[in-house]
Amino acid sequence: MLLLTGVVSWVGLHSTVIAKSKDVTSQETDTFNTQCVEVQASLNQLQQSDTLLRYNIGATYRGMSEKLMVPLNQRIAATSYDGSELVRITAQYNKVYQDFYQKYKLYSNKLQAAIDSDCKSDIEQFSSKISEARQARIDVYGASQALTKLLLDYRNSIDQFKKQIDSGNEH
Amino acid sequence: MSISKIQLNANLKIAILIIVSITVVFVLVVISMRLYYTSGAAQLDLSRPEFSTVRDQTTPQSSFKGIDSKGEVNQDEINKFNKLFDEKLKEINTIDAFSGDVLDPKKVKFNNLRTPQ
Numbered sequence: 001m002l003l004l005t006g007v008v009s010w011v012g013l014h015s016t017v018i019a020k021s022k023d024v025t026s027q028e029t030d031t032f033n034t035q036c037v038e039v040q041a042s043l044n045q046l047q048q049s050d051t052l053l054r055y056n057i058g059a060t061y062r063g064m065s066e067k068l069m070v071p072l073n074q075r076i077a078a079t080s081y082d083g084s085e086l087v088r089i090t091a092q093y094n095k096v097y098q099d100f101y102q103k104y105k106l107y108s109n110k111l112q113a114a115i116d117s118d119c120k121s122d123i124e125q126f127s128s129k130i131s132e133a134r135q136a137r138i139d140v141y142g143a144s145q146a147l148t149k150l151l152l153d154y155r156n157s158i159d160q161f162k163k164q165i166d167s168g169n170e171h
Numbered sequence: 172m173s174i175s176k177i178q179l180n181a182n183l184k185i186a187i188l189i190i191v192s193i194t195v196v197f198v199l200v201v202i203s204m205r206l207y208y209t210s211g212a213a214q215l216d217l218s219r220p221e222f223s224t225v226r227d228q229t230t231p232q233s234s235f236k237g238i239d240s241k242g243e244v245n246q247d248e249i250n251k252f253n254k255l256f257d258e259k260l261k262e263i264n265t266i267d268a269f270s271g272d273v274l275d276p277k278k279v280k281f282n283n284l285r286t287p288q
Binding site: 048050052055060101104108127151155158 | 270
């Protein structure tokens with residue numbers, strides 16, 4: 001991952017250190033082309049690892065809602081306890097999950113656009129596309145954090161709900 | 172109508188049928204491919220050849236049963252629920268998905284490079 005970070009991140013600053021010299025040797029050209037290939041390979045690697053991560057974490061996020069939160073809400077709905085806060089958080093969670101889904105889709109498309117663009121012929125465009133993919137990935141992380149926060153909120157509400165059961169405070 | 176004319180008409184109809192069929196198939200393929208990419212399915216499809224190396228690293232989710240939507244609501248059941256919930260939450264926190272700014276331009280290592288002009 002460190003190598004990946006290094007190789008990929010080179011591109012961002014690369015555009016700022018472009019040499020304007022006309023006396024470029026073929027060795028420099030070869031080096032540049034090799035680096036381009038390395039960066040492209042790293043992006044492919046990142047795409048693979050992120051797709052796998054998205055697949056696994058997405059299934060876990062969905063499982064939390066479909067196999068835990070929703071069934072518990074249904075159980076509570078059948079009783080006279082007040083589970084409205086739990087239902088509210090679950091609805092919010094499902095909404096944010098959709099947001100996470102869309103943001104990942106956008107990120108994946110932007111990363112693919114960076115992979116498809118030609119580093120050798122247009123380094124500026126290549127850098128710009130990586131920059132866009134970077135921002136999109138940050139957005140995905142934000143949505144992921146929002147989901148985790150809602151899970152913690154749900155967990156805290158469960159503790160409150162337990163107190164309701166303790167006190168036998170039915171609605 | 173002569174036999175050759177009937178034959179010509181039949182051939183023409185077959186040709187039109189084939190062309191129309193191919194066109195319909197082509198349009199349907201374009202629509203399905205568009206749906207495949209816009210729905211988000213393509214971004215998660217690990218059966219694509221480029222993901223062959225990571226395909227076997229998926230976490231099986233079918234083993235996680237969760238809780239039943241029918242049952243009692245009491246301290247024991249809530250405690251059981253909390254145990255399952257905490258396990259999954261710990262899993263999520265451990266992964267900390269998409270953290271780390273791997274595309275950050277500041278983490279440069281190849282700053283001696285020069286673009287050939």
